[in-house]
Amino acid sequence: MEVKLISSTQNSLVKRILQLKEKSRERKKSGLFIVEGQREIALALKGGYTMQSLLFCPEILNNPSIDTLTKGACPEIIEISENVYAKIAHRGTTEGVIALMSVKDHALQNITFTNNTPLVLVAEAPEKPGNIGALLRTADAAAVDAVLIANPKSDLYGPNIIRSSVGCLFTNQIGMGTTDEIITFLQTNQIKIYCAALTASKNYVDCDFTGASALVMGTEATGLTDTWLQNSDQNIIIPMQGEIDSMNVSVSAAILIFEAKRQRGF
Structure with missing residues (x-):
């Protein structure tokens, strides 16, 4: 799979992720949300959530490979720079990996x-x-x-x-x-x-x-x-x-x- 690269904090996907992080209205309208961290992403996938995109910062991410993280079930993998990661991460201890996922129906x-x-x-x-x-x-x-x-x-x-x-x-x-x-x-x-x-x-x-x-x-x-x-x-x-x-x-x-x-x- 081709890996895209984002190095600018002004990128449209970066702006969208910031909106999804900060605004409940955007999450509800799009049906998407943000997950940070290897453990959280692994639990979401195990729980049946669908991953839309995986963003990783190679300078921070260590140990598992991207294939291990995504379980081969991610349509889009994006490498991001350290400044982009710092911009979109909710906290600084999420191991350099962030996923865009679809919400579930809790009816x-x-x-x-x-x-x-x-x-x-x-x-x-x-x-x-x-x-x-x-x-x-x-x-x-x-x-x-x-x-x-x-x-x-x-x-x-x-x-x-x-x-x-x-x-x-x-x-x-x-x-x-x-x-x-x-x-x-x-x-x-x-x-x-x-x-x-x-x-x-x-x-x-x-x-x-x-x-x-x-x-x-x-x-x-x-x-x-x-x-x-x-x-x-x-x-x-x-x-x-x-x-x-x-x-x-x-x-x-x-x-x-x-x-x-x-x-x-x-």
Whole structure:
């Protein structure tokens, strides 16, 4: 395959990549996003994402060959100069390689389960990229069957979420929809809804998560909306002994998820 060369920061593709990095509107309009780093690119390809272009800086890239990185599945390979790489890289530790990839469709109808007792993490209206990334890392660590995001406030393909998830955006099965749509999806699939809430709640260790279960997390500021609480099979709580009544959402999710995994013998 012919390798192109870009040495000018004024190149039209460089400008396009900058727009895709910085503007959610451009990502949504084009259906494309940027991935940096060898590990992240490898995870995206393993997760079934389609690579459109691979840009590499030979002065920085070391170890793997381009063929190893692309798995032979990239229609366009471009060599870039160090100044171009410095211009388009979101962070300076991405090993000199950047990929342009197509987004996935995260419609709920695309979610599939390989067992009859799926464990699902639901996050309603998560907004902070760091929290979303941490939730995805936890979900990957526990190998949950799906992560569902209700009323999403942030663009999943923004560079901060990709970075904070350390590539776990690509390793999880992710669905998105409104709160009502996700509740209907869970009920249709006979998945019990466990809402993390302060009222009418049961200690999480006293709940049985061995059946099909959805652990539903709200925001740290306002918690879950009434719609979730009205459709909850059981509200659950993590007892706390200090002065505050809530923890970071990703920490809370990790506690609940790994209790469910413990009950399932993992």
